[in-house]
Amino acid sequence: MTDYQEIGLKSGIEIHQHLATHKLFCPCPSELRQNKPDFTVKRELRPLAGELGEIDPAAIFERKQRKYYIYEAYDDTTCLVELDEEPPHLINPEALHIALLIAKMLHCKFPDIVQVMRKTVVNGSNTSGFQRTALIGYGGFIETSFGKVGIQNIYLEEDAGRRTAETPESVTFRLDRLGIAEVEIATAPDCKTPEQVKELAEKLGMLLRSTGKVRRGIGTIRQDVNVSITGHPRVELKGVQELPHMPKIVDIEIERQQDVIKKGEKIEPQVRNVKEDLTSKFLRPMAGAARMYPETDLPLIFLDSNYISNIKLPESVESVKGKLQELGLSPDLVNQLASSAELPMFLAFTKKYPKLNANLVATTMLVTPKEVKRKLQLQEFELHEDIMDKVISALDEGTIVKESVSAIMEELAKSKQKDVDSIISKYKLMSDAELKKEIAKLQKEFKGPPDKLIGVAIGKFRGKANPQKIIELLKK
């Protein structure tokens, strides 16, 4: 067991989260596209003379290799702003609002005046040669079960283009991602154990989702982990995909740093890329004082303190969880629902059908559709809210039993959610008289051992009658 205190572990994270709104400096949608791009644009980026005026020999070398970039674009979702052919539009006010909301939830302070900056980027992922970014909050904190973790800075920035291909002479980027509004949250290196790092990432992720205003799905959130032990400067680990792997990744990096110190190798702050086996590979030296200068095409943004104090905070995940527990939900369903986009729908149903078991409502909404999706090997399956309401209302009225729900959903999936009423009515329970008649018939015809009869009857009338009732009738 590593004594993390003794080795002086200091760790923090940086989270990049896409916001659920259009792009930050143009009206294009924040949509990652899968279909073939409509056109491409070939560009070069020029090496910039250093701030001291010298031409970097490496930059000229690279230039002689004729490195160029290809940008993939779409006729309907790429505009002149992403193509670096038009100045940025004024900052998306909705994105600014969401970023300020997040900063407020993290107890941050706010600058009086925000200035959008250009951060020089030389890898071609930005058509302009820089990324637009703004400091919108600082000096906050978040609670973890191991103690408070400081929030150093919160930035609102545009995401870069998406790398889709590479040859020795060129790199191809898709412009669908360039310009998507994202917040970057940089925590202080206050985590003292790898487990705390993981919890911190989970907590921040949950807090972001609880706003209901962040994008969900692959590629919409990105975490980097910073690790340093006594005697080794900060190392930034990029490409941490799965939160459960975080402690392992931190432990591996600690070992690596200890090894480097022991061998007396040259120790440098650096950025490393996490590989699939969770070890990491050197990516580049840590950027020095980043080369930043103002985005001269945009005016200063004056933050009104009244505006900020009027931003309404969403209910915290903890308090939502408490409410769900009171409804009698199983701990597993509480966790699933608390950070789910389905939460408002669930609460509406429990209010509309107060007598129905909340676990049944939650299972019908969250678990069964997933099972159906897997069984039928569907890409997507999500019931429309009004159809879900019909299913749940049938459960509430007792016209169908919970055993029928997955069969009903399978049929709905196959019918593309058409003929809803006829599908549900197919699974309607038999009336008491009908059931009595059918059971009497079965008893007469059944030739097997009497103790097997109950099982056979339940199987035969599955989804058509309440099993409890079948047993009762057989006992008579």
Added chain:
Amino acid sequence: MAAKFSVNDKVLVETKGSKYEGIVMPTLEGQEDVLIIKLASGYNLGIKLTKEVSVKHVGKAEKGKQPSIKPPFRKNLPSISIITTGGTITSKVDYSTGGVSPLIKPEEVFLATPELLDIVNIKKIVQPFAIWSEDMTSAEWQVIAKEVAKELNDPEVSGVMVTHGTDFLHYTASALSFILKGLNKPVAIVGGQRSSDRGSFDGGMNLICAAHYLKSNIAEVAVVMHGSTQDNFCYAIRGTNVRKMHTSRRDAFRPINELPLAKILPDGRIERMNKILNLRSDKGKVEADVKFEPKIALIKYFPGADPAILEYFMEKKYKGLIIEAAGLGQVSTNEKQKTVWTPTLKKLIKAGVFVGFTPQTIYGRIDPFVYSAGRILNEAGVCYLGNMLSETAYTKLGWVLAHSKNLEETKKLMLTNMAGELIEQILPKAFSD
């Protein structure tokens, strides 16, 4: 209370509950109650200077060193001279202040485009002034023209490059086309739509292609800039038939009514596209005939335009007007309309003011014989300038008026082709995408 501080001071700022250390950045006029500081992270942050704010001076930021560049000389390369006049192409962000300003030394152009030095030797860089192009007047054209002629007459110089702001670049291009007489070497006018401090600086390829153009045998004043939104080629476009057709795109400059003179690839390949070309020769000298009449105006006819606006020019003793007319060359000649222009135009012409019409459609030529309005106006003495671009007609008129004795001669000179501005054969290809 806020202490006295100035740009580049290192300060410690304390307000309710917050402390910041940073470097003071300049603020805009009218925002004196705001302090912008650059934090160690490079981010800028603004503070409203209220009573609660205290600013302590803790030092001075280190200033960046000024670059020193001596362009090398290579025997096997031809030499060019560069006249820099200002504009985006020779401006950059000052990293310490964030303001866009002209390059301190014109040599800094090479910092952004070092490959230039593999194509040509830079014999001389002249910077007569550095201004944005919308601030230019005919006086600046005269200065530029004299510098260009001086450099062209240096036998070692293969051609001259003029770097310029893009907004009114095409005015300067056409003015030089008329002022420079006996042109026997190429002159390239180059601008940039993105400044040189960004990786996406478009002026780099423009400068490179312009250097290739100056090595060519095409002895024309041409605008050399991006031919597409990509960094794949430039067009050299005749100085009299070029116009800025977009506010921000790299390929904003388009040839009007004719094809570009040439397509130039950054690797040096040149593809001629236009048969009407003046070619390089060793004979004669280039003269800058800079006499220019500035008392001229360019106005646009619009629906319901009150002819009384013309009276102003008469009162102020203007010598000539270029009017952008509707369609094939019409303004209102309907006597029943209150806004009929014919009587006022007649009055102007009678007073000796030159009135020339150009197409406000930009593309195509005007023709007085298609509609009765045209015939009436032609009869009234309006000079129909064919395909001539309004901006080109304007600069030509200034030159012509300074070189003619009377209205008749002015008219005759205006209708004489001097620098490719009057196109007899407009090819269909000259109006596709």
